[in-house]
Every structure is written in C-alpha cells, then in structure tokens.
Amino acid sequence: MSSAALPRPILSALCASLVGIGLARFAYTPLIPSLIDAGWLTPGGAAQLGAANLAGYLAGALCARRLAAPAGPVPPLRGMMLLAAISFLACAVPLSPLWLLAWRFAAGLAGGAIMVLAAPAVLPGIEPAHRGRAGGLIFAGVGLGIAASGTLVPLLLQAGLEATWAGLGVLALALTALGWGGWPWASPAAPEAASAGSRPPALALAGLSAEYALNAVGLVPHMVFLVDFVVRGLGRGLTAGAVDWVLFGLGAVAGPVLLGRLADRVGFRAALRLAFLVQAAAVGLPAVADGTVALAASSLVVGAFVPGIVPLVLGRVQALVADPAARDAAWRRATVGFAVGQAAAAYGFSALFAGGSGHALLFGIGAAALVLAFALDIGLDRPSRWGHPASDFRMRIRPCPSSPR
Numbered sequence: 001m002s003s004a005a006l007p008r009p010i011l012s013a014l015c016a017s018l019v020g021i022g023l024a025r026f027a028y029t030p031l032i033p034s035l036i037d038a039g040w041l042t043p044g045g046a047a048q049l050g051a052a053n054l055a056g057y058l059a060g061a062l063c064a065r066r067l068a069a070p071a072g073p074v075p076p077l078r079g080m081m082l083l084a085a086i087s088f089l090a091c092a093v094p095l096s097p098l099w100l101l102a103w104r105f106a107a108g109l110a111g112g113a114i115m116v117l118a119a120p121a122v123l124p125g126i127e128p129a130h131r132g133r134a135g136g137l138i139f140a141g142v143g144l145g146i147a148a149s150g151t152l153v154p155l156l157l158q159a160g161l162e163a164t165w166a167g168l169g170v171l172a173l174a175l176t177a178l179g180w181g182g183w184p185w186a187s188p189a190a191p192e193a194a195s196a197g198s199r200p201p202a203l204a205l206a207g208l209s210a211e212y213a214l215n216a217v218g219l220v221p222h223m224v225f226l227v228d229f230v231v232r233g234l235g236r237g238l239t240a241g242a243v244d245w246v247l248f249g250l251g252a253v254a255g256p257v258l259l260g261r262l263a264d265r266v267g268f269r270a271a272l273r274l275a276f277l278v279q280a281a282a283v284g285l286p287a288v289a290d291g292t293v294a295l296a297a298s299s300l301v302v303g304a305f306v307p308g309i310v311p312l313v314l315g316r317v318q319a320l321v322a323d324p325a326a327r328d329a330a331w332r333r334a335t336v337g338f339a340v341g342q343a344a345a346a347y348g349f350s351a352l353f354a355g356g357s358g359h360a361l362l363f364g365i366g367a368a369a370l371v372l373a374f375a376l377d378i379g380l381d382r383p384s385r386w387g388h389p390a391s392d393f394r395m396r397i398r399p400c401p402s403s404p405r
Contacts, residue, residue: 008181008182009121009122009182009183009184010122010134010137010138011178011179011182012077012118012122012179012180012181012182012183013118013119013121013122013138013141013179014137014138014140014141014144014179015081015141015175015176015178015179016077016080016081016114016118016141016179017114017115017118017138017139017140017141017142017145017307018141018142018144018145018148018175019081019084019085019110019114019141019145019172019175019176020080020081020084020110020111020113020114020115020118021111021114021115021141021142021145021307022141022142022143022144022145022146022148022149022252022307023084023088023145023148023149023168023171023172023175024053024084024087024088024107024108024110024111024172025053025054025057025107025108025111025223026142026145026146026149026223026249027088027145027148027149027153027168028049028050028053028104029050029149029223029224029226029227029245030149030150030153030154030227030241030242030245031153031157031161031164032046032050032227032228033227033228033231033232033238033241034157034161034164034238035161036232038161040094040097040100040161041097041100043228043353043354044350044353044354045097046228047224047225047346047349047350047353047354048101048350049097049100049101049104050104050224050346050350051224051343051346051347051350052101052104052105052108053104053105053107053108053111054108054220054339054342054343054346055105055108055343055346055347056104056105056106056107056108056109056110056111056112057108057109057111057112057115057339057342057343058108058112058336058339058340058343059105059108059109059112060080060108060109060110060111060112060113060114060115060116060339061112061113061115061116061332061335061336061338061339062112062336062339063109063113064076064112064113064116064117064332065116065332067079067113067117068117073117073118073120073121073183074121074183074184076113076117077113077114077117077118077121077183078176078180078183080109080110080111080113080114080117081110081114081172081175081176081179082173082176083106083107083109083110084106084107084110084111084114084172085169085172085173085176086106086169087103087104087106087107087110087169088107088165088166088168088169088172089165089166089169090103090106091103091104091165092161092162092163092164092165092166092169093162094161094162112335112339115310115335116331116332116335118138119135119138119139119310119314119331120327120328120331121183121184122134122138122183122184123135123138123314123318124324133257133260133261133264134260135256135260135310135311135314135315136256136257136258136259136260136261136308136311137256137257137260138256138311139256139307139308139310139311140252140253140254140255140256140257140307141307142252142256142306142307142310143249143250143251143252143253143254143255143256143303143304143306143307144249144252144253145249146245146248146249146252146253146303146306147246147249147250147252147253148171148249149168149245149249150242150245150246150248150249151242151246151249152167152168152171153168153242154238154239154242156168157238201320201321203380204320204380205317205320205321205330205333205334207376207377207380208313208316208317208320208334209333209334209336209337210337210373210376211272211276211373211376211377212309212313212334212337212338212341213337213338213340213341214341214369214370214372214373214376215275215276215279215309215313215338215341215369215370215373216337216338216339216340216341216342216345217341217342217344217345217365217366217369218279218280218283218366218367218369218370218373219279219283219302219305219306219309219342219366220342220345220346220349220362220366221283221349221359221362221363221365221366222248222283222298222299222302222303222306222363222366223306223342224346224349224350225349225353225359225362226241226244226245226248226299227241227242227244227245228241228359229286229359230244230295233358233359234290243296244295244296244299245299247296247299247300247303248299248300248302248303248306249303250300250303251299251300251301251302251303251304251305252303252304252306252307252308254304255303255304255305255306255307255308256307256308256310256311258304258308259271259275259304259305259308259309259311259312260308260311260312260315263311263312263315268312268315268316268319269316269319269377271312271315272309272312272313272316272377273374273377273378275305275308275309275312276370276371276373276374276377277370277374278301278305279301279302279305279309279370280367280368280370280371280374281367282297282298282301282302282305283298283302283363283366283367283370284363284364284366284367284368285297285298285363286298286359286360286363287360287361287363287364287367288360313334313338314331314334317330317331317334345366345369349362349365
C-alpha cells in the first residue's frame with residue numbers, strides 16, 4: 001500500500017466509517033446536555049435515544065449480509081451512508097420524542113451495516129503485512145467524526161438545535177459524495193487460501209466475540225455519558241465538556257493507525273490483550289479521580305480505543321481464519337457480539353442512570369467488563385482445544401517465515 005496517497009477504496013471506507021459511526025453515533029453525545037436543557041428530551045429520554053442508536057447498530061449488523069446478497073456490498077454501503085445523512089436532517093424537525101428515537105435507530109442501523117461491510121469490501125486487496133495499517137486508516141474515520149462533532153457541534157449550537165442537526169446532515173451528505181465512486185465493485189481475491197481440510201477455530205472465535213462484546217460494554221460509559229458527566233455531573237459547563245470530547249476525538253483519530261501499526265509488529269493477540277488492560281485503567285479512572293488532568297487523560301486514551309479496538313479484532317479474525325468467506329462470516333458474528341454488548345450496556349446503564357445511580361458506578365462497571373475480557377482471553381488460551389499454536393499470530397511489515405512461532 002502506497003504511503004504517498006490514500007487509495008480510493010480506503011478513502012471510501014474511511015468516509016463510510018466517518019459518516020456511519022463517527023457522526024451518526026458520536027455527534028449525538030455532545031448534543032445531550034442541550035437537548036435536555038432545551039426541553040426536547042428528559043435525561044432518561046436522552047439516554048434512551050442513545051440506546052436506540054445502539055439497538056439500531058445491532059439490527060444493521062444482523063441484516064448486513066442480506067442487504068449485500070443481491071448485488072454485493074457497494075449498493076448497501078452507499079444507501080446506508082445516505083440513510084445516516086437523512087437521519088440528521090430528519091432530527092432537525094423535532095415532531096416528537098418517538099420521531100427522534102426512530103431516526104436515531106435508523107442512524108444506528110446504517111452504522112451497523114457499514115461496520116460489517118466496509119472493511120471487508122476493501123481489505124482483501126491489501127497485502128496482509130499492511131492490513132493493520134489499512135484497517136487503522138479506515139477506522140480513523142470514526143475518530144475524525146468524533147473530533148468534528150466536538151468542534152462543530154458547539155459552534156452550530158449557537159444557531160440552535162435545528163441548525164445543528166441540519167449542519168451535521170449536510171456534512172454527512174458531502175462525505176457520502178466524496179466516497180461514492182471509490183468502492184471496488186468486486187472484492188479482489190484473497191492473497192492466502194485456506195489449507196485443505198482446515199476449519200475455522202470455533203472456540204477461539206466464540207471467545208473473541210465474547211471479548212469484543214465485553215469491550216463494547218466497557219466503552220459505553222464514555223461513548224454515551226462522558227460529556228453529560230462533565231457538564232451536568234461535575235457542573236463544569238458545555239465548554240469543558242466539549243474540550244474533553246475533542247480530546248476523545250483526537251485520541252480516536254490517532255488510535256486506529258497507531259494500534260494498527262503496533263499490531264503489525266507485535267501481533268494482534270498481544271496488542272489486543274494490552275488494549276484490554278489499558279482500556280480498563282482509562283475507563284475506570286473517572287470513577288476515582290475527576291480532576292481536569294485525569295479526565296483529559298481518560299478521554300484521550302479511551303477515545304483512541306473506541307475505533308482502535310476494531311482493527312485489532314478484525315486482525316485477529318483474519319489471523320484465525322484463512323478462508324475468505326468464513327472470515328467474513330466470523331467478522332460479522334464478532335460485530336454482532338459487539339453490537340449486543342453495547343446495546344445491552346446502553347439500556348442497562350440508561351436504566352441505572354434514570355434510577356438515580358451516579359456516573360462513577362457506570363465507569364466502574366465498564367472497567368470491570370474490560371478486566372473480564374482480558375481474563376477470558378487468558379483463560380481460553382488453550383491451543384490444544386482448537387488446533388492453533390499458542391504463540392501470537394503476526395502480520396509483519398516484513399515477510400515472515402512460514403514456520404510456526
């Protein structure tokens with residue numbers, strides 16, 4: 001993969017992750033305090049809208065394969081980007097809380113389908129040694145969307161909530177147009193082929209999906225409640241909340257690329273285990289320390305892993321499964337696991353929040369889920385159960401020998 005220019009398919013996939021997840025999911029978080037203050041929603045209602053988006057994400061992940069069956073992934077990818085843009089424009093007309101909830105669900109639906117379809121549509125054409133970096137570039141779009149929402153939303157809010165929703169919709173439409181023509185209509189053949197008689201390691205993949213779901217639980221407190229914690233929980237105002245959200249977004253921009261490069265060097269398994277531990281510390285930090293520096297560090301680090309965890313898990317799937325069709329199915333199941341984890345956590349946390357539980361409890365539960373993910377990965381490290389070496393699976397920048405490590 002050339003470092004001089006971003007290939008068109010990677011650019012299209014980056015735009016898709018930016019629109020479908022970076023904006024369609026994360027632009028809502030800095031809007032929550034204003035939606036509550038303006039009377040559009042109650043605190044509980046605002047949390048329910050966040051949960052509806054995550055439920056839509058689950059639905060999108062579940063139906064992505066069926067959407068792509070008739071003509072391949074390109075038409076549904078384009079359609080889902082358009083749907084995400086339209087959802088912003090629809091929310092500019094606040095007919096009722098139910099109307100907003102339906103369109104937030106639609107935005108989540110678009111994001112879930114994009115997450116399943118975008119990277120597999122372009123990564124088979126990338127050399128295996130560079131897929132960590134390529135995946136990082138694709139999911140850096142999530143961070144760009146977070147950073148854009150953290151800077152644009154406070155500016156747009158000066159013109160009112162309606163203008164804010166409409167402005168985000170126009171931006172999403174522009175990005176959809178930018179990525180429209182770069183998709184590969186036929187996925188290139190995978191460079192590696194499945195060995196005769198090989199089978200996907202079912203236990204390892206099931207464990208990976210469970211770990212990914214627990215990782216989703218750990219990320220929900222920051223994804224949904226971070227800005228509200230700073231603005232209303234700590235009483236520091238919208239500007240302070242926006243600063244932490246921008247730091248969250250800056251981490252999310254750099255995180256996927258840095259973590260992808262790390263995984264290309266040390267292996268996806270080692271990188272994933274390190275990710276679980278670092279995330280647990282960063283997610284749990286606000287539960288014990290709410291100073292400015294502590295919150296800034298937590299926002300930056302967790303932001304890096306929100307999109308950064310995706311190429312790590314995708315790389316583990318690619319390392320565990322050689323057959324392209326089985327690999328796509330395994331990635332879809334992992335994405336569904338993540339969606340289930342975040343949707344369940346969002347509704348559960350929303351119920352706790354509406355019932356009067358403090359933010360600290362939410363961050364504590366999130367940290368515990370990440371520790372459990374790490375423990376599960378260690379506990380399932382029984383190579384004899386699924387027939388793979390216990391050593392790390394690597395995708396090095398330099399070609400590596402074929403002998404086991």
